[in-house]
Amino acid sequence: MRRGRGSDALWFWVFVGPFAAGLALFTYVPLLWSVGLSFFDAHNTVTPTHFVGLDNYTAMLRDDAFLSSLRTFLVFTAFIVPVTYVCSLALALMVNRVGRARAFFRSVFFLPAACSYVVAAMVWKMSLFNGVRFGLANTVLGWFGAEPVAWLSTTDPPWYWLVIVTVRLWLQAGFYMILFLAGLQRIDPVLYEAAAVDGARPGWTVLRHITLPQLRATSVAVLLLLVVNAFQAFDEFYNLLSDARGYPPYARPPLVYLYYTALGQGQNLGLGSAGAVILALVVALVTVGQARWLRLGRTDADG
Amino acid sequence: MTISRRALLAAGAGTGLLTACGSNTGRGSGGSEPELSQWYHQYGETGTEQAVQRYARAYRKARVEVQWRPGNYDQQTAAALLTDSGPDVFEGGPTLDQIQGGQVADLTHLLDGVQDDFNPAVLQPKTYDGKVWGIPQVIDTQFLYYRKSLLADAGVRPPTTLDALVDAARQLTGKKTKGLFLGNDGGAGVLGGTPLYAAGLEIITQDGEVGFDDPAAARTLGKLHRLYADKSLLLGAPADWSDPSAFLQGLTAMQWSGLWALPQVRKELGDDFGVLPFPKDGAHGRPAVPVGAYGAAVSARSERRADAEDFVKWLWVERTDYQEDFALSYGFHIPARISLARKAGKLTSGAAADAVRFTTDHGHTAQPLLWTPASQTAYQDALSRIIKDGASPENELRSVVRKVTAELDRVKKNSQKNTKKKP
Structure with a gap:
């Protein structure tokens, strides 16, 4: 049967059309609308009439709460990215070496990735790290005679970071471990044999000179994904630290702050949109810079 | 980890069912009303x-x-x-x-x-x-609940000044029980402007100006940091301040909570509890009871x-x-109706009667209309930093006063615009 060019086009639109329409309707229209809102005084309305130019942007850049939220999230990124990288790589190296029950270990470490951030945050907040003496962490401290710690309420030392970082680590380390495992299994065993023949002792030397360079492309992808994910952090922060009266002024990443500004009771959609645009620019800048620095697109073989 | 397509479809159908339940009113449709x-x-x-x-x-x-x-x-x-x-x-x-x-x-x-x-x-x-x-719809108020027996054991009298409250909370704090519970955030959220009223100030004055641009405000808020620094506050409890669980389970000797919790507290503790307004502070202070609805x-x-x-x-x-x-x-x-409140039998005896009396004598509006969410966030952030980080109340309040003034100017400008629009 011959198919005309017209029916090809038809099938193209049958398959692509719904997704393109959905993308336009639910992503591009709101995105452009939000950019538009950022130039208006839009309190409690999405169809504002009072044009204010760049006022929202200057207000946001002068807002110390917003600036401190940017700092918060730089600190968070600087911490969570290397820690997750090292942990998931270590897990992958270990799982890759076990002879028996490899599938079992792979599944066990990957399973948390299937858990939702909200559920995990609740478990961390309510049972592992609640502030009273019968929380799990405090029970363990109690065995050593230590005082219970209010993990999420103590600002000095900032114990809340321990809770936030561990929950994310638990949730995502397994996923990146799978990526590293895939990378590890693609390394040609001949390289290791050659290294052994040349007298390289297994361990640090082989890891440093064979494994890591061979994992380059995987590492770049993992790092990029980790940074983007850190930028999007919202769920666990919100669920761990917010209460009926709002959110404390610490550990407040930009998305949480903007959520309260734009979508909270304040409904200052203009100011919130301006913040979102600023944040998007920061994310774009960092990602492009990072991709340049890590020379994205080169393969493992390029070294 | 593979998920079969059938399982996914089943999950999707389940979600659909759940959504459908949300609009079920339990009555047949039809009828023209x-x-x-x-x-x-x-x-x-x-x-x-x-x-x-x-x-x-x-x-x-x-x-x-x-x-x-x-x-x-x-x-x-x-x-x-x-x-x-x-x-x-x-x-x-x-x-x-x-x-x-x-x-x-x-x-x-x-x-x-x-x-x-x-x-x-x-x-x-x-x-x-x-x-x-x-x-x-109703009048909601909040009070300080205290356990009479625990106070008596520690030889502490129900506190009537903020200083006494700070001392009492410290003396009541033991190995298993904390002295006071003001919410898991240390009090910044639920107390809000109440300590300012206790210092004889207001958050927004009758004329629509900032009501706490006053040294007394910094002095009073600074005392809240003592509670935190003394480790007298219960933090990280499984249920927050609005729920009396922490008080009932003996995690704390005193708790700030709503009047709504009173029936449950009375059922579990009988007569072994009392209620107090937020205690006054300073020479011009007065007890404060936040009222909202x-x-x-x-x-x-x-x-x-x-x-x-x-x-x-x-x-x-x-x-x-x-x-x-x-x-x-x-x-x-x-x-909310005065005529109903007057004839409500449940409000005439015991702690409930005290609560009604305190509300009548010391009630203040917890959320004046001009106290917008933006002002509230600025103030609450500052209060949290004062309580937990020991930040200087003077500096924090100065920046809050600046932000609230700007916010008040904004809403007043809007109100003029609205008045002009009218014929």
């Missing part, structure tokens, strides 16, 4: 949801579908009011921005003849430009606005029997 949706936030006390469903069913002129909404209720209503799919009738502030933005209907005419029967402490914050924008409001975008207003009038103005039931049968609230 108009349909209204009414939103409530999730009340913690058992029976409240069934009660409001019962009231809605009793209304003859429209089919009222009650939505019971857990989670961040105020944010949900704020977002829903921007769309056509929001509620027709909802309980809410309503906030100044909602009023100025024309999002809620003017309900003044519903109160013809009975306006004086509503307690001014809760009616006034619903009034703007001389018009009423929400019908107060949700008002029943009508969305200006409702397609059945007149029907919605009729329903609000029926439930929150005419049916005093339901109003009394709602206020007193589940949680514990003082009826």
Whole structure:
């Protein structure tokens, strides 16, 4: 049967059309609308009439709460990215070496990735790290005679970071471990044999000179994904630290702050949109810079 | 880890079923009467949801579908009011921005003849430009609950000054029990402006100016840091301040909580508890009791606005029997109607009587209309830093005063614009 060019086009639109329409309707229209809102005084309305130019942007850049939220999230990124990288790589190296029950270990470490951030945050907040003496962490401290710690309420030392970082680590380390495992299994065993023949002792030397360079492309992808994910952090922060009266002024990443500004009771959609645009620019800048620095697109073989 | 396509489909169908349940009103459809949706936030006390469903069913002129909404209720209503799919009738502030933005209907005419029967402490914050924008449903207040036996064991008298409260909390703190519970955030959220009233100040004055640009404010707020630094505060409890669990389980000797918790506390502790207002501080201080209430409001975008207003009038103005039931049968609230509060037998004895007396003598509006969310966030952030980080109250308050002044200028400008627009 011959198919005309017209029916090809038809099938193209049958398959692509719904997704393109959905993308336009639910992503591009709101995105452009939000950019538009950022130039208006839009309190409690999405169809504002009072044009204010760049006022929202200057207000946001002068807002110390917003600036401190940017700092918060730089600190968070600087911490969570290397820690997750090292942990998931270590897990992958270990799982890759076990002879028996490899599938079992792979599944066990990957399973948390299937858990939702909200559920995990609740478990961390309510049972592992609640502030009273019968929380799990405090029970363990109690065995050593230590005082219970209010993990999420103590600002000095900032114990809340321990809770936030561990929950994310638990949730995502397994996923990146799978990526590293895939990378590890693609390394040609001949390289290791050659290294052994040349007298390289297994361990640090082989890891440093064979494994890591061979994992380059995987590492770049993992790092990029980790940074983007850190930028999007919202769920666990919100669920761990917010209460009926709002959110404390610490550990407040930009998305949480903007959520309260734009979508909270304040409904200052203009100011919130301006913040979102600023944040998007920061994310774009960092990602492009990072991709340049890590020379994205080169393969493992390029070294 | 592979998920079969069939499992995914089944999960999808399950979600569909759940969604379908949300709109099930339990009544057959059909009939020509108009349909209204009414939103409530999730009340913690058992029976409240069934009660409001019962009231809605009793209304003859429209089919009222009650939505019971857990989670961040105020944010949900704020977002829903921007769309056509929001509620027709909802309980809410309503906030100044909602009023100025024309999002809620003017309900003044519903109160013809009975306006004086509503307690001014809760009616006034619903009034703007001389018009009423929400019908107060009940009066909600908060108190300091204390365990008489624990105080007696420690030789501590119920505190009547802030200094005494700080000392008492420290003395009552032991290995298993903390002295005081002000919420898991250390008090910044729930106390809000209450300590300022206790220092003899206000958050917003009658003339609409900042009411705490005063050295006394910094002095009083600074004392709250002592509570935190002494480790007298319970933090990280499984249930927050609005729930009396921490107090009932003996995790704390004193707890700041709502009047709504009183029936449960009395049931579990009998006579072994008392209530106090927030203690006064300084030479011009006075005890402080925050008073607030949700008002029943009508969305200006409702397609059945007149029907919605009729329903609000029926439930929150005419049916005093339901109003009394709602206020007193589940949680514990003082009826917003003075005539009802006066004849409510449950409010005449014991701690409940104390609570009513304190509210009458020392009640202040917890959320004046001009105290917008932006001002509140600025203040709450500062209070949190003062309490937990020991930040300098003077510096923190200075920046709050600056932000609140700017915010007050903004809303006043809006109000002038609105007045000009009118013919």
